[in-house]
Amino acid sequence: MTVTADAGQLLQAGLDQTPCLVIDVDVARAQYERIAAAFAGAGVHYAVKANPEPPLLRALVAAGCQFDVAGRAEIDLCLAAGASPADLSYGHPIKKSEDIAYAYARGVRMFAFDSEGELDKIVQHAPGSSVLCRVLASSDGARWPLSRKFGCVPEMAAELMKVAALRGLDPAGIAFHVGSQQLHPDRWEPSIATAAWIFKVLEQSGITLRILNAGGGFPVPYRTPVAPIADFADSIYAALGRHFGHRLPSLMIEPGRYIAAPAGVLHTQVVLVAKKSYDDEPRWVYLDVGRFGGLAETEDEAIQYELSTTRGGPAGPVILAGPTCDSVDILYQHAPYDLPLDLAAGEVIRILGAGAYTATYSSVGFNGLPPLRTVVLP
Numbered sequence: 001m002t003v004t005a006d007a008g009q010l011l012q013a014g015l016d017q018t019p020c021l022v023i024d025v026d027v028a029r030a031q032y033e034r035i036a037a038a039f040a041g042a043g044v045h046y047a048v049k050a051n052p053e054p055p056l057l058r059a060l061v062a063a064g065c066q067f068d069v070a071g072r073a074e075i076d077l078c079l080a081a082g083a084s085p086a087d088l089s090y091g092h093p094i095k096k097s098e099d100i101a102y103a104y105a106r107g108v109r110m111f112a113f114d115s116e117g118e119l120d121k122i123v124q125h126a127p128g129s130s131v132l133c134r135v136l137a138s139s140d141g142a143r144w145p146l147s148r149k150f151g152c153v154p155e156m157a158a159e160l161m162k163v164a165a166l167r168g169l170d171p172a173g174i175a176f177h178v179g180s181q182q183l184h185p186d187r188w189e190p191s192i193a194t195a196a197w198i199f200k201v202l203e204q205s206g207i208t209l210r211i212l213n214a215g216g217g218f219p220v221p222y223r224t225p226v227a228p229i230a231d232f233a234d235s236i237y238a239a240l241g242r243h244f245g246h247r248l249p250s251l252m253i254e255p256g257r258y259i260a261a262p263a264g265v266l267h268t269q270v271v272l273v274a275k276k277s278y279d280d281e282p283r284w285v286y287l288d289v290g291r292f293g294g295l296a297e298t299e300d301e302a303i304q305y306e307l308s309t310t311r312g313g314p315a316g317p318v319i320l321a322g323p324t325c326d327s328v329d330i331l332y333q334h335a336p337y338d339l340p341l342d343l344a345a346g347e348v349i350r351i352l353g354a355g356a357y358t359a360t361y362s363s364v365g366f367n368g369l370p371p372l373r374t375v376v377l378p
Contacts, residue, residue, distance in 0.1 A: 290322010
């Protein structure tokens with residue numbers, strides 16, 4: 001899927017000025033409805049950090065979506081879009097005390113944590129709130145893996161949830177994340193098995209957990225196909241049945257990329273086409289957007305976007321780079337990309353599937369370049 005706008009709409013959006021990310025809210029809404037249908041009965045919390053544009057949030061609120069927020073600004077955006085505080089989960093396990101207090105004052109009552117220090121802050125600044133303890137999970141198979149920065153070992157999670165109950169919090173459940181753009185539907189099962197063990201250990205201590213937050217990571221097709229979302233839902237529900245039996249927890253998921261990525265097309269202009277020697281075959285194509293302008297996920301060429309031009313005719317290999325004076329601002333040097341041989345400076349290239357983790361990654365003022373402009377189609 002991609003933006004559905006016609007040429008007239010794009011012209012009205014001001015695409016004579018690049019780079020510019022164009023978001024089609026109808027596509028994002030359809031993606032939400034697709035994943036909500038696949039995970040029937042689950043709480044679908046859109047990861048706002050993927051793309052927090054207010055019209056997109058308003059459309060998701062109207063469609064019945066809930067939200068995973070990572071900070072004050074995202075809380076305010078969701079509430080301004082019409083979301084109820086009860087539909088917000090503060091899923092970032094590392095928060096300032098004042099941010100926890102701010103969220104609590106605005107009505108948020110669901111918080112994630114993964115350490116004793118974070119638990120102390122929630123006890124003090126969000127008394128009586130529901131908490132999810134995040135456990136370590138493998139990111140094997142993910143194009144954008146998550147490190148050991150977040151999560152704790154299962155034994156610690158069980159002990160921390162006991163402490164949470166003793167200190168007046170509601171020990172609601174367990175959370176994990178198997179990495180972003182996770183390509184393998186079976187990668188959720190090991191963490192589901194771990195969560196089931198924690199549920200059982202705590203039940204023996206008189207604490208009944210009720211929620212399993214299976215995180216996000218659901219993939220979208222960039223240059224290569226991915227399994228349909230129904231395959232991921234079927235695999236996760238089957239794993240829940242195997243490890244929890246008939247006492248299934250309430251399931252939460254946190255899709256961000258799946259909802260937002262197909263809704264965006266990034267329009268960028270060619271700044272220069274050049275060679276490093278007369279004998280080089282690949283041409284260097286420099287764009288007016290790069291790794292610092294929103295394409296951070298091209299690091300290690302992890303996310304490989306599909307490109308589109310209006311030119312036909314023969315094509316040849318290229319190396320794609322951004323406009324800044326930093327030598328790491330190279331998008332694709334090893335992945336095989338071909339662009340028309342007659343491509344020239346001033347021409348526009350469309351980067352497809354760029355609706356997630358682009359504008360929110362864009363730097364402010366590096367090399368004097370402004371943040372990535374976003375236009376939302378009416």
